[in-house]
Amino acid sequence: MFKQLKNKPEKLKKYKKFNAPKKRTTGINLRPCKLCGRIGGNIQAYGLNICRQCFRENAKKLGFKKYR
Numbered sequence: 001m002f003k004q005l006k007n008k009p010e011k012l013k014k015y016k017k018f019n020a021p022k023k024r025t026t027g028i029n030l031r032p033c034k035l036c037g038r039i040g041g042n043i044q045a046y047g048l049n050i051c052r053q054c055f056r057e058n059a060k061k062l063g064f065k066k067y068r
Helices: 009-018 052-062
Strands: none
16 A cells, blocks of 8 residues: 555555554553453563463462462
8 A cells, every 4th residue: 555655645644644553551461461462361460460371370480379
């Protein structure tokens, strides 16, 4: 698409303006995992903000104990 608009700077400017992704203020996409960047399965309790997979790997380092 940009190849066609390369010679038309005004149309290219308008294309970029109206086709830019919307700035999100809420939702799941705003809180990626601090360790791996994954979006889904996020644990926010205690301000962890890590995904469940990273939590399972790092729970002992974070001070959590497993009780049976």
